[in-house]
Amino acid sequence: MEKIQVAMLLLNSVVVILAAFSFYYFSRLMKLVKVRRGGILATSGIFLLMGYVFFIMPWIAVGKSIAMMEEFSYILILVAFTIMLYGVIRIYLDWKGAVR
Amino acid sequence: MITETLSLINLILSVLILAVIFMVYSVYKRVYLLWFILSFSIVPFIFAYSLIWSPEGISKMGVVVYPISVIVIEIGMLIAQKNLISSIKSGEEEEYQMLLRDDVAILRGYEQLANFFVSRIVPLIGTNSIKELLESRIEKYPVLSGSYIGIDERLNTRALEEVVGKMEVEELSVAFYELISGLLELYSAFVPLEKAVDELRNGTGRVMEKNVLLFEWVVPMVLFKTVLEPVLRKCRREDIMEVAILINRSKSGVKIDKEGKMDIGELYRAYPEKDRLSFIIEKFLYVLNKMRPIVQQSIGEENTNSIITENFRKMPTNIKERLYGEGLVERLPKGILEEEKVTLMSREKLIEELVERRKKLEDAYRELAEAELGKMKATFLDVVAHELRTPLTSIKTYVELFKKGKLGRLTKTQKEKLDIMEKNVDKLANLINDMLQIPSIDIKELELRKEKFPAKDFIEEVVEDCSTLLHEKKQSVSVNVPPALALQGDRNLLGKAIKNIIGNAIKYTPDGGKIKIYARADGDKVHIKIKDNGVGISDDEMGRIFDPFYTGDKKSGGMGLGLPIVKNIVEGHGGRVWAESKVGKGSTFHLLLPGGKND
Numbered sequence: 001m002e003k004i005q006v007a008m009l010l011l012n013s014v015v016v017i018l019a020a021f022s023f024y025y026f027s028r029l030m031k032l033v034k035v036r037r038g039g040i041l042a043t044s045g046i047f048l049l050m051g052y053v054f055f056i057m058p059w060i061a062v063g064k065s066i067a068m069m070e071e072f073s074y075i076l077i078l079v080a081f082t083i084m085l086y087g088v089i090r091i092y093l094d095w096k097g098a099v100r
Numbered sequence: 101m102i103t104e105t106l107s108l109i110n111l112i113l114s115v116l117i118l119a120v121i122f123m124v125y126s127v128y129k130r131v132y133l134l135w136f137i138l139s140f141s142i143v144p145f146i147f148a149y150s151l152i153w154s155p156e157g158i159s160k161m162g163v164v165v166y167p168i169s170v171i172v173i174e175i176g177m178l179i180a181q182k183n184l185i186s187s188i189k190s191g192e193e194e195e196y197q198m199l200l201r202d203d204v205a206i207l208r209g210y211e212q213l214a215n216f217f218v219s220r221i222v223p224l225i226g227t228n229s230i231k232e233l234l235e236s237r238i239e240k241y242p243v244l245s246g247s248y249i250g251i252d253e254r255l256n257t258r259a260l261e262e263v264v265g266k267m268e269v270e271e272l273s274v275a276f277y278e279l280i281s282g283l284l285e286l287y288s289a290f291v292p293l294e295k296a297v298d299e300l301r302n303g304t305g306r307v308m309e310k311n312v313l314l315f316e317w318v319v320p321m322v323l324f325k326t327v328l329e330p331v332l333r334k335c336r337r338e339d340i341m342e343v344a345i346l347i348n349r350s351k352s353g354v355k356i357d358k359e360g361k362m363d364i365g366e367l368y369r370a371y372p373e374k375d376r377l378s379f380i381i382e383k384f385l386y387v388l389n390k391m392r393p394i395v396q397q398s399i400g401e402e403n404t405n406s407i408i409t410e411n412f413r414k415m416p417t418n419i420k421e422r423l424y425g426e427g428l429v430e431r432l433p434k435g436i437l438e439e440e441k442v443t444l445m446s447r448e449k450l451i452e453e454l455v456e457r458r459k460k461l462e463d464a465y466r467e468l469a470e471a472e473l474g475k476m477k478a479t480f481l482d483v484v485a486h487e488l489r490t491p492l493t494s495i496k497t498y499v500e501l502f503k504k505g506k507l508g509r510l511t512k513t514q515k516e517k518l519d520i521m522e523k524n525v526d527k528l529a530n531l532i533n534d535m536l537q538i539p540s541i542d543i544k545e546l547e548l549r550k551e552k553f554p555a556k557d558f559i560e561e562v563v564e565d566c567s568t569l570l571h572e573k574k575q576s577v578s579v580n581v582p583p584a585l586a587l588q589g590d591r592n593l594l595g596k597a598i599k600n601i602i603g604n605a606i607k608y609t610p611d612g613g614k615i616k617i618y619a620r621a622d623g624d625k626v627h628i629k630i631k632d633n634g635v636g637i638s639d640d641e642m643g644r645i646f647d648p649f650y651t652g653d654k655k656s657g658g659m660g661l662g663l664p665i666v667k668n669i670v671e672g673h674g675g676r677v678w679a680e681s682k683v684g685k686g687s688t689f690h691l692l693l694p695g696g697k698n699d
Binding site: 007008012022025029033034052056059063064070071074085 | 106114120124128160161163166167168178182184185189204262265
């Protein structure tokens with residue numbers, strides 16, 4: 001196993017732990033607030049995570065980038081950002097109306 | 101290449117997302133939003149980094165930038181979410197009202213109300229009885245499971261917040277009503293009933309200050325437990341029993357025990373989806389009207405009314421105001437809240453009177469302004485008539501005397517100049533006469549001069565008046581008007597209007613041209629069409645031909661008053677005038693005037 005593979009494995013385990021914490025707080029938050037855009041943000045979060053996994057996987061597995069997987073990961077991230085943009089715009093419009 | 105394009109698009113999208121989050125922050129400045137912005141602002145840099153490295157591919161150690169950036173973003177997001185949760189949980193900030201789910205907000209309201217009593221009972225008897233009460237309620241109403249009396253000696257319902265979305269608010273309300281009602285009973289065992297009821301009023305008032313959503317759910321408690329129950333409990337035992345039998349048999353949803361204690365749990369179960377307040381007011385008035393005669397018999401009419409009135413007045417202001425706003429006071433039986441009824445009635449009457457007076461005042465102002473304007477117009481016309489006409493008459497007289505040689509003999513040149521002078525004086529006099537026709541026609545005056553006359557003869561007369569001009573230009577006029585048609589109005593004014601249009605037609609139609617006049621009945625009006633085959637009017641000019649002093653053709657020598665006078669006369673008669681034209685093909689003027697058939 002190369003050095004970079006070990007480094008990526010260690011760093012990404014921290015990423016996964018933090019993502020789990022983030023998901024925990026997010027689900028707690030959604031139980032309290034009436035913002036209905038939570039589902040949109042969660043969907044974009046899933047796509048983002050998938051994109052990240054596809055990007056990082058070759059580095060952990062073979063210690064280098066695989067062009068096709070990198071492209072695929074960028075497409076997933078693109079989808080995630082599009083959904084997220086829609087979500088934040090809806091939140092902005094909701095809040096703009098509600099805040100004095 | 102594909103990777104670079106995708107990176108660029110992702111970079112743009114991430115900047116856009118960042119901008120929108122910043123816009124949210126600009127309307128709603130909160131620390132957690134700042135954390136979101138800070139953590140997300142790393143994302144565009146990641147894609148910029150990808151773009152920089154893409155031609156040669158990311159180096160082996162360079163790739164660690166990605167997980168490190170993601171870790172930083174995740175930490176920022178965690179702090180933001182934690183901040184938001186604590187902000188909502190504290191219940192102090194605006195988020196409490198704005199973001200909190202309605203059912204969670206109602207649950208917290210109930211918790212606060214229950215804790216209001218818990219904090220009063222604990223110093224008297226500790227927490228054991230409260231714990232027992234809570235356990236018995238949990239047994240009866242499982243929706244309360246998870247709530248407990250914590251080490252801080254307060255009721256804690258945080259566990260319920262997690263599952264509140266899965267239960268009905270009505271179910272929750274019945275359970276909490278039972279719990280709060282039990283706490284009230286417990287408290288009233290140690291203090292006089294009046295004090296316990298007072299505390300219920302204070303508690304609901306305080307909870308309502310923070311949480312307006314709770315209003316519909318605390319109103320039944322306030323109305324039945326603080327207004328009706330105290331007065332019923334003052335009655336004789338046999339009277340309470342009589343009221344209890346009467347109410348318990350009815351379908352009011354209220355149950356009364358032999359002590360006079362009211363149980364309104366059924367009301368919560370029967371709460372409708374909409375108009376909850378009307379529902380509860382109806383129920384309250386029903387029970388009040390049913391029990392009142394018996395209570396009056398028991399403790400006296402005056403006493404009953406004064407206690408109920410007093411109980412109403414002691415209500416927390418925020419609840420009282422909303423209830424009064426729903427029209428409850430006006431519907432209360434005679435003798436209860438009489439002063440408030442008078443105040444509310446007089447306030448309504450006062451508003452009505454103010455609105456009426458304001459309307460009258462506005463009408464008076466408008467009439468005054470119109471009268472002032474009319475007066476100014478009349479004064480101006482007088483000035484024009486006297487100050488311009490009088491010297492003109494005098495000039496014309498002297499011109500005539502000079503021409504007749506009564507003021508001495510004149511040379512040929514002087515006579516020629518005098519002719520020009522006379523022509524111009526006549527022109528000026530005509531202009532002044534036209535100007536006097538421009539202001540609105542006095543409708544009242546016009547009514548006096550109105551008559552009905554045959555349209556055909558009238559139009560032929562007008563055409564005859566123009567015969568000199570027609571001969572000069574060798575033009576022909578055809579009049580096609582049914583003999584039975586009649587016009588109604590001021591003959592002289594209408595004659596002037598039609599003459600002005602025919603005059604224009606003659607002026608703008610070349611020598612040998614044809615003018616056609618048609619008329620037909622159109623309901624209770626007469627539609628007159630005056631058509632020529634003259635030069636026509638362009639579309640640009642069409643919108644302005646009825647404006648005073650507008651002259652499309654400067655060479656015509658007119659003052660631009662003919663058509664405005666026509667418009668004024670026709671509209672003064674309640675009619676309408678308009679024109680159609682094609683440049684080079686001629687114009688058609690339409691007049692819609694009052695009329696009908698000859699008698």
